[in-house]
Amino acid sequence: MPTASTHGISTFKGEQRASRGDRIGAPALLLSVLAATAPLMVVAGVIPTAFGTAGVVGVPLLFVIVGVLLALFGVGYAEMSRHVHNAGALYACVSRGLGGTMGAGASYVALFAYGAMQIGTYGIFGFEMSGQVFQHWHLAVAWWIPALGGVVVTAVFGALKIGLNARTLGVLLAVETLLTLVLDVSFLGDAGPQGVSAHAFDPGTLGGAGLGSALCFVTAGFVGFEQAPVYAEETRDPRRAVSRVTFLAIGFATVFFAFSSWAITVATGPAHVVGRSREQSANLVFALDRGRLGGAFTDTLHVFLVTGIFASMLGFHNVVARYAFAMGRDGLLPAAIGRTSKSSGAPAVGSLLQSGVALVVVALFALTDHGAFGPRGPDPTAPVLRLFTWAGGVGALGVLLLMATAAVAVIAFFVKRGAAAVQGWRLAASGLAAVGLLAVLVCSVKDFAVLLGADPGHGLRWALPGTVALAAVTGLAHGAVLRARRPQVHAGIGQGNEAFQLEKAAAASEAAE
Incomplete structure (x- = not known):
């Protein structure tokens, strides 16, 4: 049986019920978090879709507004991360502040929301890969074939050491960020018919029925910044590293995405960006680029879009696996899921669970893809x-609900500990963040039909957001049952390895007596 290291951690088969510590420093943590945001995928996929689907020119301004809101959230969340080192991150935060039952509800929302976003990326990965194969080798490959291949490759990487993942993600992130900046500069250097215009930052551009949908897309672009505490148990000096990485990720995403989305409006002209986005969708930036930097650069951009999507898939996969691990450890999922690999220290069972679910969902989507195997052929x-837009939208709603609840939990956590006066300004920031995040959530749900491209009365308009509510209710019900029937397990929700160490201490004390 493995023994504890100098860091008090031994995780094979979950003996200590903790992730293996001291495995990544602040730079590697930052790279893992930023890679999950997939900068090039957001610029090439999310931003044009936001312009086209929502019909809102002021997407760059929305990135600034949402960035400020998330910075307010980060003030309390980062301080909370100094006290809570748990792979369950957001749900552990909710549990510590609002109790185990609320924590259970949050855990199910987290698992569902991040899982949906991760699975959604397989859609755009398969689409881009099949397009590249056809362009370069003239072979017609259905999108779901590379998508399923992506599930397998992600599963392999997910079982490796997080340090190796961080290095892989770091290299991909650096290259795609540099290429995107070159692209942005080319747009500004060769402006569209309206010249270098700052019109996209005019508050008047935020009108229209699609504002809530645009907010949902913009929030999805940021998702990933809040993942730093997920790795706290595996990070060197988590009390400082997690907080720093959280704010660096928010700042990077705000500036980078606001600048890139503005550059796109300059290249098309603000008056034409919505129309061009609706016409060309995820191909917009490549069409704009080909006439400026040439075909070779565009082809290179396509290659790193694929690697960027893969980086995002892997980043979200790692997060989902760790949430599942934390839930297994806390008794919210079968105990076997709360185990880690002997060799890598990765949450192996949680990783396999995520991969299995992704495999089933992608396969089912392919089978029901408007006659994918029938005479009409698939819808390209x-x-x-x-798959990408719907799953990403639903996932963003879940993360918004989680963050709003966590902001309230931060306030409750410090108030219950008599630290309200000392933490006053942080609690005020958390309160503002909670109100703002709830407002964004309500607007996003209200305009969800716009995101779907469906009539307001369409069944999916409420059914898809309803899946987030269903996950929350399921978790709350499970938490209530545990409170009534297994109060000791309920008391340990969100406590993670700390609860186990207390159990060990209590057992040792009883044995000594």
Whole structure:
């Protein structure tokens, strides 16, 4: 049986119920978090879709507004991360502040929301890969074939050491960020018919029925910044590293995405960006680039879009696996899921669970893809406009609900500990963040039909957001049952390895007596 290291951690088969510590420093943590945001995928996929679907020119301004809101959230969340080192991150935060039952509800929402976003990326990955194969080798490959291949490759990487993942993600992130900046500069250097205009930052551009949908897309672009505490148990000096990485990720995403989305409006002209985005969707930036930097650069950009999507898939996969691990450890999922690999320290069972679910969902989507195997043939836009967009939208709603609840939990946590006066300004920031995040959530749900491209009365308009509510209710019900029937397990929700160490201490004390 493995023994504890100098860091008090031994995780094979979950003996200590903790992730293996001291495995990544602040730079590697930052790279893992930023890679999950997939900068090039957001610029090439999410931003044009936001312009086209929502019909809102002021997407750059929305990135600034949402960035400020998330910075307010980060003030309390980062301080909370100094006290809570748990792979369950957001749900552990909710549990510590609002109790185990609320924590259970949050855990199910987290698992569902991040899982949906991760699975959605397989849609755009398969679409882009099949397009590249056809362009370069003239072979017609259905999107779901590379998508399923992506599930397998992601599963392999997910079982490796997080340090190796961080190095892989770091290299991909650096290259795609540099290429995107070159692209942005080319747009500004060769402006569209309206010249270098700052019109996209005019508050008047935020009108229209699609504002809530645009907010949902913009929030999805940021998702990943809040993942730093997920790795706290595996990070060197988590009390400082997690907080720093959280704010660096928010700042990077705000500036980078606001600048890139503005550059796109300059290249098309603000008056034409919505129309061009609706016409060309995820191909918009490549069409704009080909006439400026040439075909070779565009082809290179396509290659790193694929690697960027893969980086995002892997980043979200790692997060989902760790949430599942934390839930297994806390008794919210079968105990076997709360185990880690002997060799790598990765949450192996949680990783396999995520991969298995992704495999089933992608396969089912392919089978029901408007006659994918029938005489009509597949709908070529389905993996982007449905699997990627719908799953990403639903996931963003779940993360918004989680963050709003966590902001309230931060306030409750410090108030219960008599630290309200000392933490006053942080609690005020958390309160503002909670109100703002709830407002964004309500607007996003209200305009969800716009995101779907469906009539307001369409069944999916409420059914898809309803899946987030269903996950929350399921978790709350499970938490209530545990409170009534297994109060000791309920008391340990969100406590993670700390609860186990207390159990060990209590057992040792009883044995000594």
